[in-house]
Amino acid sequence: MSSPTVPTRVVLLAGPSGSGKSSLAARTGLPVLRLDDFYKEGDDPTLPLVAGSSDVDWDSVRSWDADAAVAAVEELCRTGRTTVPVYSIATSSRVDTEALDIQRTPLFLAEGIFAADIVARCQELGVLADALCLRGRPSTTFRRRLLRDLREGRKSVAFLLRRGWRLMRAERAIVGRQTALGAYPCAKAEALGRITAAAAGRCVKPRTEKAARTESSSSPAATSHT
Structure with missing residues (x-):
């Protein structure tokens, strides 16, 4: 008799831009779906703007195609393969x-x-193993993000500085929002431990949105940055 097929599940790794998600994902050795490749293209009329500015707000979820991302996650869990876009942040377009x-x-x-x-x-689809939100010091995140974006030529220097300053001031609120959505806030070491546990089949039961909000508002560990 053949053994039953082990269902494929996903760990969602969130966190502010520059928090180290990609480098941590690479360290795990697990397959990685890059959700940033599901950004909308620069000529999409539904793209939101930063309040009081002509800059596109690439940090708003409205600049991202959530439906396509969920479809890719679901197909990977169901079949083990999918087709994904290759997105150029520098040109704000899907190039392949x-x-x-x-x-x-x-x-x-x-x-x-x-x-x-x-x-x-993902929880409703029954494919969620865990959801994590990387957090750290806003000043460290700012420096890491700016150096990366300059190295990769993602946008103009002026745009990157405006965005970086805005995100540094908003970082605690960003972590709080992602926690409220059900992502567990932690530093890289703890995140790696939880991913290792999920890979070994010891999946932590995802919290409800209500429980996440309660923890975020009441626990010092969920609101401070170390």
């Missing part, structure tokens, strides 16, 4: 597509700044 084949690996990561926004939907 590529096949992602995880070959029925029982666990993979989906990382991006909007990962927390699909926690509830």
